[in-house]
Amino acid sequence: QKEVEQNSGPLSVPEGAIASLNCTYSDRGSQSFFWYRQYSGKSPELIMSIYSNGDKEDGRFTAQLNKASQYVSLLIRDSQPSDSATYLCAVRRKSGYSTLTFGKGTMLLVSP
């Protein structure tokens, strides 16, 4: 079982819709969770972090964490064509030297 799993997509949504991106992780000792956005040919950039169960909102983005279900999600409201990118879920364990483990990413396509 992969440590961090994401559906590779592509996830296609129309402009203005809500895009829902999901991630599951296997290590119950995971402490912190991150969503990165990566445009084609570019480096990953952080868009959200979440550490506690529940929802965290930042503008059009909402991260949701459920540690009991080992599940983290990212909702993008009012999706724009500029949101078309690959979204990477990353997880950090509580122990050790705090390395990040990434999922393979979900490609999001927002059509005008």
Add this chain to the structure above:
Amino acid sequence: DAGITQSPRHKVTETGTPVTLRCHQTENHRYMYWYRQDPGHGLRLIHYSYGVKDTDKGEVSDGYSVSRSKTEDFLLTLESATSSQTSVYFCAISEPGGNTEAFFGQGTRLTVV
């Protein structure tokens, strides 16, 4: 890119030659990482450093070595490049602690022919 510079940005090299990639940061972050990114595999950790001269292996460390003699520089060396090491390499930095994010450099596209 949070004060992280990778060099070179692009490189083509021949099989069997050694290659060194450089990551330089101006943020004084303690942790530095080297990842490779390949289609179908996502980002995979090669090596990381948690301080000057303190390094450890990641999940795909075979064929790679690293060195960190100064806080700001983290070098990745491919001892004898192989075609399987053709990839995009990303350097990242972070502060210690669980709730700290990692910031990425621009990446180096390496092609081994």
